[in-house]
Amino acid sequence: MIRFREIKNALLHLLFPHICAGCTNDILDSDSSLCMRCIASLPETGFALHEDNPVANKFTGRLQLQSATAQYYFTKSSLIQQLIHQLKYKGHEELGLQLGQMMGRQLVQSGRFQSIDILVPLPLFAARQKKRGYNQAAVLCRGMAKAMNIPVYEKSVERITATESQTKKGRIDRWLNTEGKFRVKDEAALTGKHLLLVDDVITTGATLEACGAELVKIKGTRVSIAALCYATR
Numbered sequence: 736m737i738r739f740r741e742i743k744n745a746l747l748h749l750l751f752p753h754i755c756a757g758c759t760n761d762i763l764d765s766d767s768s769l770c771m772r773c774i775a776s777l778p779e780t781g782f783a784l785h786e787d788n789p790v791a792n793k794f795t796g797r798l799q800l801q802s803a804t805a806q807y808y809f810t811k812s813s814l815i816q817q818l819i820h821q822l823k824y825k826g827h828e829e830l831g832l833q834l835g836q837m838m839g840r841q842l843v844q845s846g847r848f849q850s851i852d853i854l855v856p857l858p859l860f861a862a863r864q865k866k867r868g869y870n871q872a873a874v875l876c877r878g879m880a881k882a883m884n885i886p887v888y889e890k891s892v893e894r895i896t897a898t899e900s901q902t903k904k905g906r907i908d909r910w911l912n913t914e915g916k917f918r919v920k921d922e923a924a925l926t927g928k929h930l931l932l933v934d935d936v937i938t939t940g941a942t943l944e945a946c947g948a949e950l951v952k953i954k955g956t957r958v959s960i961a962a963l964c965y966a967t968r
């Protein structure tokens with residue numbers, strides 16, 4: 736017996752061809768941006784299962800964290816790089832929601848992120864967010880929130896340029912300041928909570944460290960970090 740859902744999906748597919756964001760094969764599941772083969776080929780790190788992992792170690796001595804993880808290895812010219820490009824520059828928010836949901840499910844399964852109260856996306860500079868239309872880390876958080884059943888606070892922290900102090904500083908200082916500074920806007924909402932700070936890619940960890948350093952200053956607040964990808968270099 737053909738189910739109604741299958742007929743509906745087949746009709747939708749005829750009207751709106753739906754292709755995999757990874758390999759462009761056409762897929763029938765209208766709820767997914769990726770085919771099963773692409774999902775299976777993503778290089779999982781398994782870091783969420785282990786307290787002692789390369790992302791956690793990266794922050795040792797730099798930032799006091801409860802837990803830290805990244806879901807996939809990031810390599811150049813790979814499927815995951817292509818997906819992040821689509822999320823950041825091609826407006827593919829649906830893909831970000833799905834990747835976030837996949838991340839969230841793995842964090843729930845790991846059992847190491849049960850005490851998280853709030854998801855906090857690493858903020859973009861206001862001008863960049865306006866240009867892009869959204870913050871890709873916030874899109875990931877919205878997908879994670881679905882899987883983890885916890886709220887996202889998108890406007891609790893902001894990223895600001897240090898323009899005034901920069902004009903008086905030298906070239907190297909200006910270069911060091913290009914990632915900007917972070918300011919907590921809603922301290923009351925974050926006080927005493929366990930926050931999960933989320934970004935798309937961890938490379939040096941400097942930006943997450945700068946943001947996390949502001950969050951751990953809040954009284955009784957604990958911070959963990961999760962990224963979609965970990966770039967080794």
Ligand SMILES: [Zn+2]
Binds near residue numbers: 770
């Ligand atoms: Zn595919």
